[in-house]
Amino acid sequence: MDDQNKNLILAIALSSLVLLGWMYFFPPPEVPPAPEVQATETASADGPVSTPSAAVAADAATNQPAEEASVSDAPRVTIESDRLTGSISLQGGRLDDLALKDYRVTIDAPDIVQFLSPVGEQGAYYALYGWAPGSGLAAEDVPGANTLWTAPAGAELTPDSPVTLTWDNGKGLTFNRTIAVDEDYMFAITQSVTNGTGNTVSLAPYGTLARHGEPADLKNFFILHEGIVGMTDGELTELDYSDVADFEIDPRDGSRSEIKQVEGDGWIGFTDHYWMSTLIPAPGQAFRSSAKYDERRDIYQTDVVLPTMTLAAGETSEVTTQLFSGAKEWATIRAYEKGGIAGFLDSIDWGWFFFLTKPIFAVLHFLHGLIGNMGWAIIALTVLIKILVFPLAYKSYASMAKMKELQPEMEKLKERAGDDRQKQQKEIMELYKREKVNPAAGCLPILIQIPIFFSLYKVIFVTLELRHAPFFGPFQDLSAPDPTSLLNLFGLLPFDGPAPDSIMALVFIGILPLLLGISMWLQQKLNPAPTDPTQQMIFAWMPWVFMFMLGGFASGLVVYWIANNTITFSQQYLIMRSHGYKPDVFGNIKASVKRKPKAGKE
CATH class of the missing domain: 2.70.98.90 (Beta-galactosidase; Chain A, domain 5)
Known part of the structure; x- marks a missing residue:
C-alpha cells in the first residue's frame, strides 16, 4: 500500500478515535x-x-x-x-x-x-x-x-x-x-x-x-x-x-x-x-x-x-x-x-467544540464587519486558518516530498526483502530514521482540519448572522444549500433549482458542489494514483462522492471547503517543488483518464 494512502487511512482512524475519546471523557x-x-x-x-x-x-x-x-x-x-x-x-x-x-x-x-x-x-x-x-x-x-x-x-x-x-x-x-x-x-x-x-x-x-x-x-x-x-x-x-x-x-x-x-x-x-x-x-x-x-x-x-x-x-x-x-x-x-x-x-x-466555535465566529464576525460580505469573509477566514496551520502543513508536505524522493529506494528494499514483511518494515523504518522522515507527518493537517471543519459547519448552521447572508449573484443565503443547478443553467435563469430535500437536488447539483468536487479531484492529482486497483477506484470516486454528499450542505460551508482545497493545492504544490519533487499534475490527470488495454492485448 502506498505510504500516502496509509497516512490517509491512519488519519481517518485517528480522527474517529479523537471524537470517540472526547465523547467518552466529556x-x-x-x-x-x-x-x-x-x-x-x-x-x-x-x-x-x-x-x-x-x-x-x-x-x-x-x-x-x-x-x-x-x-x-x-x-x-x-x-x-x-x-x-x-x-x-x-x-x-x-x-x-x-x-x-x-x-x-x-x-x-x-x-x-x-x-x-x-x-x-x-x-x-x-x-x-x-x-x-x-x-x-x-x-x-x-x-x-x-x-x-x-x-x-x-x-x-x-x-x-x-x-x-x-x-x-x-x-x-x-x-x-x-x-x-x-x-x-x-x-x-x-x-x-x-x-x-x-x-x-x-x-x-x-x-x-x-x-x-x-x-x-x-x-x-x-x-x-x-x-x-x-x-x-x-x-x-x-x-x-x-x-x-x-x-x-x-x-x-x-x-x-x-x-x-x-x-x-x-x-x-x-x-x-x-x-x-x-x-x-x-x-x-x-x-x-x-x-x-x-x-x-x-x-x-x-x-x-x-x-x-x-x-x-x-x-x-x-x-x-x-x-x-x-x-x-x-x-x-x-x-x-x-x-x-x-x-x-x-x-x-x-x-462541545466551543473552544473553537467561539473564536472562529468572533473572527468571522470581525471580517464580515471589515469586508461587508459574508462570503468573502468566509474565504478570508479560510486564509487565516491556513496561515495558522501553515507550519504543520509545511512539515507535512515537506515530509511527503521527501518520501516521494525515497520511493525508488523503498522499492529496492521491498524487492530485497521479498516476502519477509517483518524485515521489509524494519529496513523501511531504518531508512525513515536515517533520512529523518516522519511518515505520520502527513496526518497532522487532516487531524487539525477535521475539528475546524466541524466547528465551522456548526458556526454556519447555528449562528443567525449567516441567515439570509448574501454572497453574489444567485447565492443570497449562505446558510441555505446552493440554489443553482443544471435546470436553471447554474443561476442564469431567474428561478431556483430543485428543493434541497428533493431527489432531483441529488442529481442536478449546483455549481458550488461541482467546484468542490473538481478542487478535490485536482488536489488528488498532485500524486500518482495508487497501484492497487481497489484503492485506485476508491480514490477516483472520492471527490465525486463528497461532491454529492456536501451538495445539500449550507453554501457557506461549501465556499469554505472550496477555498480550503484551492489553498491546500497551491501550498502543497509549491512546498513539494521547493524540496525537489515536481508534481506532474497534468501527467497524473492524463494517466487517470487513459483507457486501459483490453485483456490479451499489449
Missing part, C-alpha cells in the same frame, strides 16, 4: 434530579404553623398560566420600536404579541418573523408575570394569568416611554407592573405591591414563559439545540422538549417538572434556531427556576420564582427582572453579557 451533563419541596413556617395570630411557602404556591400558580379564556377581546397596549412591533394584553398583563422587524420569514417574502403569539393562535407563546400568595392571602388576592389590568389611556410601550399597568384587589393591596424596553430585545419588568390591608402579608413574585406545543419549525437536527436553555450558578443546562416531557410527574399538580434553587446569577427560557425568550433575574438574585410540561394540555413552560417578601401594613416593595425576547444576535447578546448577565453568550449553541 459526555453531556446528566440532568440532576429535582429537589424535594420543603414546607416553611410562617407566623400567624395563633402562633407558628407549617404551611407551603409562597415559592411553592408560585409553582402551583404558574402551572396554570394558559387558562383557555379568550384574550383576543381584551384591551391591549401597543409595543413599537425600531426592531420590534407587537402588543401587551391587559388580560394577565401578557406579553404575547411580538414580531421582529429586521427579519423576514423568507428572503423574498415581505412577512416579518412573528415570534410571540397569544392563546387561541396556533403555537401560542407568551410571557406572564404575577404574585403567589403567602400567609394571610388567598389566590384571588393576587394578580394571576387572567387578571384584568388597567393602563393609562393611549399608552404605548417604546424605548422612550415605559408603560405602567395597575390592579387593585379591592382588599387593600395595590399592584403595579412597569414594563420598559430598550433599543434591541430586552424588556425590564418592575413589579411592585403596596400593602394597605392593615395586616402583615407575604407573597412571592414570579415570571413564566409558556409555549403551547413544540414549535412548528422545529429542526430536530443533532447539531442544533432547540428547547429549554438556562444558566444556574455558572452551569449551562440544555434540555430538549423530549427531555422535559420525560420528567417524573410532580405529585403536587400532575405536571412533569424539574426545579432548581439558584443562589447566584442565572436565567432560563426557550431557545429556537435563531430566536430566544429568556427570564433573567437581577444579577446576584437568588431564585427558584423550573422547567415544566403539562401533558394534558401540551404546554411547556419555564418559571422563575423570587424569594418570598413579607410586607408590614403600609409598606411597599418592588422587584425588577428582565426578559430577553428576540433574535440571537452575537453582538447584541455579547453586549448584554458584558452588561452583567452572566454566561449569556452561551445561550447560542456553540457545541
Whole structure:
C-alpha cells in the first residue's frame, strides 16, 4: 500500500478515535434530579404553623398560566420600536404579541418573523408575570394569568416611554407592573405591591414563559439545540422538549417538572434556531427556576420564582427582572453579557467544540464587519486558518516530498526483502530514521482540519448572522444549500433549482458542489494514483462522492471547503517543488483518464 494512502487511512482512524475519546471523557451533563419541596413556617395570630411557602404556591400558580379564556377581546397596549412591533394584553398583563422587524420569514417574502403569539393562535407563546400568595392571602388576592389590568389611556410601550399597568384587589393591596424596553430585545419588568390591608402579608413574585406545543419549525437536527436553555450558578443546562416531557410527574399538580434553587446569577427560557425568550433575574438574585410540561394540555413552560417578601401594613416593595425576547444576535447578546448577565453568550449553541466555535465566529464576525460580505469573509477566514496551520502543513508536505524522493529506494528494499514483511518494515523504518522522515507527518493537517471543519459547519448552521447572508449573484443565503443547478443553467435563469430535500437536488447539483468536487479531484492529482486497483477506484470516486454528499450542505460551508482545497493545492504544490519533487499534475490527470488495454492485448 502506498505510504500516502496509509497516512490517509491512519488519519481517518485517528480522527474517529479523537471524537470517540472526547465523547467518552466529556459526555453531556446528566440532568440532576429535582429537589424535594420543603414546607416553611410562617407566623400567624395563633402562633407558628407549617404551611407551603409562597415559592411553592408560585409553582402551583404558574402551572396554570394558559387558562383557555379568550384574550383576543381584551384591551391591549401597543409595543413599537425600531426592531420590534407587537402588543401587551391587559388580560394577565401578557406579553404575547411580538414580531421582529429586521427579519423576514423568507428572503423574498415581505412577512416579518412573528415570534410571540397569544392563546387561541396556533403555537401560542407568551410571557406572564404575577404574585403567589403567602400567609394571610388567598389566590384571588393576587394578580394571576387572567387578571384584568388597567393602563393609562393611549399608552404605548417604546424605548422612550415605559408603560405602567395597575390592579387593585379591592382588599387593600395595590399592584403595579412597569414594563420598559430598550433599543434591541430586552424588556425590564418592575413589579411592585403596596400593602394597605392593615395586616402583615407575604407573597412571592414570579415570571413564566409558556409555549403551547413544540414549535412548528422545529429542526430536530443533532447539531442544533432547540428547547429549554438556562444558566444556574455558572452551569449551562440544555434540555430538549423530549427531555422535559420525560420528567417524573410532580405529585403536587400532575405536571412533569424539574426545579432548581439558584443562589447566584442565572436565567432560563426557550431557545429556537435563531430566536430566544429568556427570564433573567437581577444579577446576584437568588431564585427558584423550573422547567415544566403539562401533558394534558401540551404546554411547556419555564418559571422563575423570587424569594418570598413579607410586607408590614403600609409598606411597599418592588422587584425588577428582565426578559430577553428576540433574535440571537452575537453582538447584541455579547453586549448584554458584558452588561452583567452572566454566561449569556452561551445561550447560542456553540457545541462541545466551543473552544473553537467561539473564536472562529468572533473572527468571522470581525471580517464580515471589515469586508461587508459574508462570503468573502468566509474565504478570508479560510486564509487565516491556513496561515495558522501553515507550519504543520509545511512539515507535512515537506515530509511527503521527501518520501516521494525515497520511493525508488523503498522499492529496492521491498524487492530485497521479498516476502519477509517483518524485515521489509524494519529496513523501511531504518531508512525513515536515517533520512529523518516522519511518515505520520502527513496526518497532522487532516487531524487539525477535521475539528475546524466541524466547528465551522456548526458556526454556519447555528449562528443567525449567516441567515439570509448574501454572497453574489444567485447565492443570497449562505446558510441555505446552493440554489443553482443544471435546470436553471447554474443561476442564469431567474428561478431556483430543485428543493434541497428533493431527489432531483441529488442529481442536478449546483455549481458550488461541482467546484468542490473538481478542487478535490485536482488536489488528488498532485500524486500518482495508487497501484492497487481497489484503492485506485476508491480514490477516483472520492471527490465525486463528497461532491454529492456536501451538495445539500449550507453554501457557506461549501465556499469554505472550496477555498480550503484551492489553498491546500497551491501550498502543497509549491512546498513539494521547493524540496525537489515536481508534481506532474497534468501527467497524473492524463494517466487517470487513459483507457486501459483490453485483456490479451499489449
